[in-house]
Amino acid sequence: MAPKREKIKNESDPSLGFGLKNEPSEPINATDMEKTAKCIYWFRKALRLHDNPSLMHAIQKSQYIYPIFILDPWFVQKAKVGPNRWRFLLQSLNDLNEQLIRKNSRLILIRGNPSAVFAEKIKEWDINLICFETDTEPYAKLRDQEITKIATELNVKVETKYGHTLYNPDYVYKKNNEKIPLQYQSFVGALAKIGDPPKPIDEPSNVFNKLEIDYDLYKIPDLVSIGIDPSACGPLLFPGGETEALRRLEDKFKNESWICSFEKPNTSPNSLAPSTTVLSPYLKFGCLSARKFYWRLKQVYAKRKHSMPPVSLEGQLLFREFFYYVGAFTPNFNKIEGNPVCRQIKWDDKPEYVKAWKEARTGFPFIDAIMTQLRTEGWIHHLARHAVACFLTRGDLYCSWEKGQEVFEEYLLDQDWSLNAANWMWLSASAFFHQYFRVYSPIGFGKKTDENGDYIRKYIPVLKTFPAKYIFEPWTAPLEVQKRHNCVIGKDYPRPIVDHNVISKINISRMKKAYEESKLVSTDDGDDKKSRPTSSKSTKNPPKSEKTSPDTRPPSKKSKN
């Protein structure tokens, strides 16, 4: 059963192809490819068969393919991954295994440190080729360098393809004269000059040659065996896996007028059912190819009038692209210190604030409802992320965005290194966005799309019967109303942690000061003009105004809406 040759379809513009400049760049040409290799194909992201260039490459070069996924015990113990995302990952792996079984293959799940795994398996399986998809995240780059070194020492080739984003970031970097725009529009403009991203390729049509291995040794674990209590998971709203990803994609595309009229700012952060696609977790793990989504959109756009970036669905994919791009070329992108695009702001260190925010005890029902949905379900609307991120940082609590980033990292199904960091910098007005005086109201913002507070009722049951008039600011309800609805503020539900109307004004002036100070540092710096908002040195000279501790006491009853 010799596998049939694969041919890459739709590779219209070779210059846009999947090849990287540091690897064999000849276009894939199946006719003169000798399929002699014994290859480990290493799944990390891209947990899919469709539009998987690096997997396709492996297939074209190899006689035998060992499709592996490595579960690093260190990662299992140390990583900030909540139960819901573990469940999503394991489901995705199980689905991937099902897809491979269709191809006469199976997923080989190995528990161990990647270096040790490769050192062992290269010899055990007599491997002479390793293929995987490139990854732009710093920890992944280091890991992959190490594996490449080990492989090279053992005379094993390593061949990779990009595949996680629409465009190859290295290619865009070169075409854009190594410039890294910090505004969405200029990035989109740069892409427009480059042209369309590659079209997706089909899943492999052949079946894999049978391996002589004992699959019982390489089973996908369940939650319990990696130390996760399944009862800690929330309701299963978004099952993991490629099958579900493609089903969900097509389900959304059934309503073409919805697809074409999509405008992100007009979707609701607090509807009871998601008002957006919720394809983000599938994009994050690569269960869904971004190019597949993109070209599916283009197909529908071609037929009718449609919304445009930045608000359209295409615009959302381009934001993902933008943040991946900046993240790939910016040192310390997920940190304040040493991050050249991040404004150096001295946030307050108030662990009790961060804790209250994380545990949905801020006393603002809209904020607490969002944080509850986040913790229990693993997904919240983008604008809901705006509201709680602004609240934690520049709007109300003036805590570091790094703390919020950690919490999102733990809870979000779609937690994505570049996107999480970029969005936190955006919302805290540390990068990309600078109009710090535009502050979301933790009371008013949610009212616009949920007048009755049904979202709050769902996620904060203690307020279930509270009158709509008071539900966004229950501390303003007369005591007898609170009693009648069995929710006395300060007893059954917390008092608000700050007086938003007071603190938000104080924080705007603190932000103004922080901006002025970071401006000073960068002009000091002489020729360091490239790294705009300051260097990390600014931590050295804390301004004396630093500890002006603003009044953060809870408001009295007269706070208005």
Next chain:
DNA sequence: CCAGAAGTTGCTACG
């Protein structure tokens, strides 16, 4: 180099 425009989606008061 400089001026002006634009920037994914704020809030409140007011007509």
Next chain:
DNA sequence: GCGTAGCAACTTCTG
């Protein structure tokens, strides 16, 4: 109910 001005005024990018 909706559009708009005022709020105080930021940075990046373009021409």
